[in-house]
Amino acid sequence: MALFDRFRKKEKTAEEKTNPIAPHSELYSAMSRYNEYIVRFMNMQHQGNYAPISAYEHAAGGISGFLYVIGDDASYSLSAQEVIDRMENRFEQELAQGKINSYVILYHSQFANDTNHQLANDDHEFKAITISYHFNNGEKGKIGLPYSFGNDELTYHGFANFSQEENNLIFRTPLKNNHDYFQDREEITAPVSENEIGLKIKKTNNSDLSNTWGGIFGFESYRKPNGSQSLREHFALAMIKEPVFSTNGISCSELNYEDVALKSVVVDGKPVTMVPVIKTDVVLDVVNKEIHEWENVSDLQAIIAGGGRDTFGISYLATDYAENREKYLSQKAWDMKISGIVYVLDVSTLGEEDGELKYSEDFTMYMPNNDLPGQACFDFVGQLEDFRETHLLENNTVKGYLMRVRLITNPDVKDFFTIDLFVNPENMRFPELTAGMKLTGMFQMQGQIAG
Structure with a gap:
């Protein structure tokens, strides 16, 4: 040059x-x-x-x-x-x-x-x-x-x-x-404050859901030149449906499928964001400690960090933050529906390698992912308890699996921390799921207030 x-x-x-x-x-x-x-x-x-x-x-x-x-x-x-x-x-x-x-x-x-x-x-x-x-x-x-x-x-x-x-x-x-x-x-530095109940509120202004949607549609497909076209079309479709929530200029509408809902958030008639919600009946008692509000989404989206069952740490994308922001800011303890979206999935070979360190057959774990800090993403080794095939969008054009995965093994409590995870087959590094197999990979945790 x-x-x-x-x-x-x-x-x-x-x-x-x-x-x-x-x-x-x-x-x-x-x-x-x-x-x-x-x-x-x-x-x-x-x-x-x-x-x-x-x-x-x-x-x-x-x-x-x-x-x-x-x-x-x-x-x-x-x-x-x-x-x-x-x-x-x-x-x-x-x-x-x-x-x-x-x-x-x-x-x-x-x-x-x-x-x-x-x-x-x-x-x-x-x-x-x-x-x-x-x-x-x-x-x-x-x-x-x-x-x-x-x-x-x-x-x-x-x-x-x-x-x-x-x-x-x-x-x-x-x-x-x-x-x-x-x-x-x-x-x-990000603006940080603490409200009257002791919740730490930190601002972020450059977060997005591109990886989240890659988990839903498959990363290879979503990253193609027109890979997000279907998302835009369904965002427009959701906006014309009857709102499930509407107050103070904020409205939310949903496109519901078997195990996934696509929720749109609109402010004063203008589209702000759309978020996938993995349906689940898994409910945990959670105490929140810190909220990362997304300024670039009108403070209507957030990653929340806290603790589950008064024992283990979690962070999650609050899929209901647009409608429940005031609730989250007014109270720390909630019964939460917790689920997740898998970004990459493989068969775990932990314990099969030669070496001094050995793991029990029922060993499971999860830990924050270092490559996507602040995005409620976790690396894990989990036990696949059960799974089923599921579909979303019109004509079932997107296929996935809803897996129930044990992330913490507690000998006294069977489902101490066992949650539902959605995976697109495109993000799997092996051909077939089998109940009982040991899995590993990375997922984004999500949550919403139960009831």
């Missing part, structure tokens, strides 16, 4: 060698202290990183770069516009207080040598790098560096505010080797 195509360094002509360089404009003289950050941002674009960055000049001199970073918990992030707004608010305050002398914020925009410096969000909108600047002499504004894509090349067309020589000086600015240009970083 060609870089800086219009500004490649050329041999100086005789005229250039004898004539002095013209004086630089005031704006370039002020902006030039940030040349390395302009080049750094262009390099980031070539690496596929389009996140906004910023830099500022200390009151005592010296430049520091600043950016927001996502911490270990990636469940909460900021949009590019939120990042820009937060940066601007911070630096405007520090500039007014005399803590800094100037700042710049760099982001990708719709600028096309006009006055439109709106943030670029869609692919067709990416037209330029915009630099929003403010200097302590009062000079404030935005300038744009247009670029274009073509023939696998990215071409920068120069700042119209600067002369060709000034543009050349920017593009020729070398970057320091092994230098951290962003000495100032702020970690993005």
